[in-house]
Amino acid sequence: QKEVEQDPGPLSVPEGAIVSLNCTYSNSAFQYFMWYRQYSRKGPELLMYTYSSGNKEDGRFTAQVDKSSKYISLFIRDSQPSDSATYLCAILLTQGGSEKLVFGKGTKLTVNP
Amino acid sequence: DAGITQSPRHKVTETGTPVTLRCHQTENHRYMYWYRQDPGHGLRLIHYSYGVKDTDKGEVSDGYSVSRSKTEDFLLTLESATSSQTSVYFCATNKRGPELNYGYTFGSGTRLTVV
Known part of the structure; x- marks a missing residue:
């Protein structure tokens, strides 16, 4: 079983739609949960970061973590064409000074005007 | 990508030649990482400092070496490039504090083609 699973999509939605992106993970010891956005031919940029179960909101973006189900989600409200990118979930485990960051393979999102 | 510069941005090299990629940061972050990104595999850690x-080694370290002589520079060397090392290489840094982790910041990447 892969440590982090992410539906690769692609996902195509009309402008204004609500987008839901999801990942599952297998190791219950993972502690930090992140979402990165990657535009074509650019490096990933950190979008959202959380370490607890529940919701964290930042503008049109909401990150949701359910540790009991080992499930994380990113919701985008009122999606815009500028949101078109690949979204990567990433989960971090820290243990005794060392750490392991595992990425999902990414979901490619296209928001059509 | 502010604070992290990768060079070169693009490189084409021949099989069997050594190649060095450079990552330079101005953030004074202690932790630095080299990843490669390939279709179907996502981001995979090569080495970190x-x-x-x-x-120390990451999950795909075979055929790669690294060096860090200064806080701001982290070099990745392909000792003898092979076609399987054709990829996009990303450098990242991590601002870590006691009991806290702020996530990784990535550079813009180096697109390497081995022919």
Whole structure:
């Protein structure tokens, strides 16, 4: 079983739609949960970061973590064409000074005007 | 990508030649990482550094070596490039504090083609 699973999509939605992106993970010891956005031919940029179960909101973006189900989600409200990118979930485990960051393979999102 | 510069941005090289990629940061972050990104595999860690001259292997380290002689520079060397090392290489840094982790910041990437 892969440590982090992410539906690769692609996902195509009309402008204004609500987008839901999801990942599952297998190791219950993972502690930090992140979402990165990657535009074509650019490096990933950190979008959202959380370490607890529940919701964290930042503008049109909401990150949701359910540790009991080992499930994380990113919701985008009122999606815009500028949101078109690949979204990567990433989960971090820290243990005794060392750490392991595992990425999902990414979901490619296209928001059509 | 502010604070992290990768060079070169693009490179084409021949099989069997050595190649060095450079990552330069102005953030004074202690931790630095090299990843490769390939279709179907996502981002995979090659090597990382937790301080000057302190480095360790990631999950795909075979055929790669790294060096860090200064806080700001982290070099990735392909000793003898192979076609399987054609990829996009990303450098990242991590601002870590006691009991806290702020996530990784990535550079813009180096697109390497081995022919």
